[in-house]
Amino acid sequence: MVEREWVLLNPGPANTSPAVRRALLTPDVCHREPEFFEVMRDCRERLVRVAGCAADFAAVVLTGSGTAAVEAAVCSAVPRGRSLLVVKNGVYGDRLARIAAAHGIPAEVLASDVVTPVSPGDVEAALRAHPEVSHVAVVHHETTTGLLNPVHDVARVAARLGRRVLVDAMSSLFGEPLDVAADGIDFVMASANKCLQGIPGVAFVLARRSAVDALKGQPPRSVYLDLYGHYASQEADSTPYTPAVQVLHAMREALAELEKEGVDARIARYAENARVLRAGMAALGFQILVPEGARSSILTAFRLWPGLTYDPLHDAMKRRGYVIYAGQGDIRTYAFRVANMGTLTPRDMEAVVLAFGDALAELGVAR
Numbered sequence: 001m002v003e004r005e006w007v008l009l010n011p012g013p014a015n016t017s018p019a020v021r022r023a024l025l026t027p028d029v030c031h032r033e034p035e036f037f038e039v040m041r042d043c044r045e046r047l048v049r050v051a052g053c054a055a056d057f058a059a060v061v062l063t064g065s066g067t068a069a070v071e072a073a074v075c076s077a078v079p080r081g082r083s084l085l086v087v088k089n090g091v092y093g094d095r096l097a098r099i100a101a102a103h104g105i106p107a108e109v110l111a112s113d114v115v116t117p118v119s120p121g122d123v124e125a126a127l128r129a130h131p132e133v134s135h136v137a138v139v140h141h142e143t144t145t146g147l148l149n150p151v152h153d154v155a156r157v158a159a160r161l162g163r164r165v166l167v168d169a170m171s172s173l174f175g176e177p178l179d180v181a182a183d184g185i186d187f188v189m190a191s192a193n194k195c196l197q198g199i200p201g202v203a204f205v206l207a208r209r210s211a212v213d214a215l216k217g218q219p220p221r222s223v224y225l226d227l228y229g230h231y232a233s234q235e236a237d238s239t240p241y242t243p244a245v246q247v248l249h250a251m252r253e254a255l256a257e258l259e260k261e262g263v264d265a266r267i268a269r270y271a272e273n274a275r276v277l278r279a280g281m282a283a284l285g286f287q288i289l290v291p292e293g294a295r296s297s298i299l300t301a302f303r304l305w306p307g308l309t310y311d312p313l314h315d316a317m318k319r320r321g322y323v324i325y326a327g328q329g330d331i332r333t334y335a336f337r338v339a340n341m342g343t344l345t346p347r348d349m350e351a352v353v354l355a356f357g358d359a360l361a362e363l364g365v366a367r
């Protein structure tokens with residue numbers, strides 16, 4: 001069977017290299033033997049090394065989608081009797097609040113619209129008004145719209161006021177500059193299958209060692225998502241549960257590729273991808289939802305126009321081999337998303353723009 005290779009313009013899982021996919025075909029391995037623990041340790045060490053935080057941080061790998069890492073960090077970090085300040089300007093900020101609620105963690109929600117970055121001044125005011133808040137949870141890159149939140153400024157404010165920060169960097173780690181070890185940040189959550197260019201099934205938390213060590217002895221709110229339990233076990237070259245063995249092998253290959261490319265070079269490649277995409281789409285008449293200055297270089301939400309709806313555009317692009325992504329919730333009715341992460345190059349993005357031009361002509365809705 002000849003399988004079609006799709007160009008994935010959804011924000012992960014992203015296109016991967018043939019070597020990453022081949023790494024899935026490991027011989028069968030027992031997850032409680034040294035051969036596996038060598039791979040897990042290597043992944044954990046490479047993660048903190050490429051993130052530039054090896055001196056103070058440990059990586060904790062979790063088998064599950066990205067939400068597993070977010071939920072493990074949130075439900076483990078906030079001590080009983082304290083509460084969480086959640087920044088909400090998209091679907092993933094909302095998910096942080098839902099996770100807190102599901103675990104009975106009191107939360108203050110600082111909400112704004114989906115195209116406006118959080119104001120560090122508002123975070124400061126909320127922290128001053130709520131001394132019971134111990135942690136701030138914020139999404140770095142709101143994949144809902146391609147909006148970047150000023151996490152370093154938020155961390156600075158939090159650190160000044162003696163609070164700690166959890167950053168959901170699911171769709172931005174290794175694709176946008178992020179100082180994981182910045183003062184104030186304790187936990188950064190991400191997954192294998194976005195800017196790391198690995199395979200879905202493994203998520204991870206980059207945890208400040210002093211913060212995760214301090215969780216020892218706290219009664220966990222979750223059995224599977226007990227961050228300290230995973231950390232303590234992995235530090236001892238063990239695992240409490242059965243990990244996604246093959247996905248971790250692929251993650252090791254993806255990390256080796258990232259080290260070879262270099263994080264700065266990957267960030268620059270994505271930025272050039274976004275530049276080529278946005279220039280080409282502007283020439284076709286598309287406008288960008290998020291204002292300049294607040295945009296990531298990883299994903300763009302483009303406005304639809306009268307007569308142009310998402311489903312026919314999606315289908316016309318898919319006939320050409322490209323998978324675009326709908327807006328979430330009611331955004332679907334007025335915008336769609338194009339990501340440029342994964343193995344894509346600026347040349348690929350030129351082809352994406354040509355395909356959009358073609359698709360619009362086919363649909364008879366060109367501007």
Ligand SMILES: Cc1ncc(COP(=O)(O)O)c(C=O)c1O
Nearest residue numbers: 065066067092141143168170171
């Ligand atoms: C910012 C952000 N947080 C969390 C998640 C959840 O990841 P998953 O769907 O892998 O659970 C995503 C997924 O796209 C995301 O973009």
